[in-house]
Amino acid sequence: MLLGTYSPKLDEKGRIILPAKFRDELAGGVVMTRGQENCIYVFSQREFEQMHEKIRQAPVTSKQARDYLRVFLSGAHSESPDKQNRITVPSALRGYAGLDRELTVIGAGNRAEIWDSEAWDTYLAAQEAAFSNTDEEVIPGLF
8 A cells, every 4th residue: 555745856757766665566567547536546457457447348338437547547657766766757647647846746546646746735625624524424434
C-alpha cells in the first residue's frame, strides 16, 4: 500500500526521484496516466493490469465507460525506474497536471499521485472541511 506525502523536485529533463517508501512496490515498472482533478496517477505495472481488467469488464454499450476508458488509456505511459530510482514524466502528462519544478507526491493506497505542489495545497485546503464532515453513508462500514 502506498501512503504518505512527499515533495520531490522535477528536474530539467522531466524526471522525479521516486519516494524511498514507494520503491519496492514500483520497482517492477510503473504506468502513469491522467488522474482525476488534474493530477497524474502512478500505478505499479501489476496494479495497472488489474485496473485495466476491471475497466474492460464495463459494457461496451456504456458511453460513460467508453469515454473513461479512452481518456484513461490514451494518456497512459509505462516506464521502468532507472538506477537512481527516477522516472520520466512525459511532457503531455506534465502539461495535463500543470507540473512545475515543485511537486507533491502522495500515496493513495493502490497508486501514487503526482501533483503540482500549489494545486495540491489548494485541493487539500478545499477538501479538509468535507473530510471532517464525512459520514458513514459516503464510505459504508468505515465509522
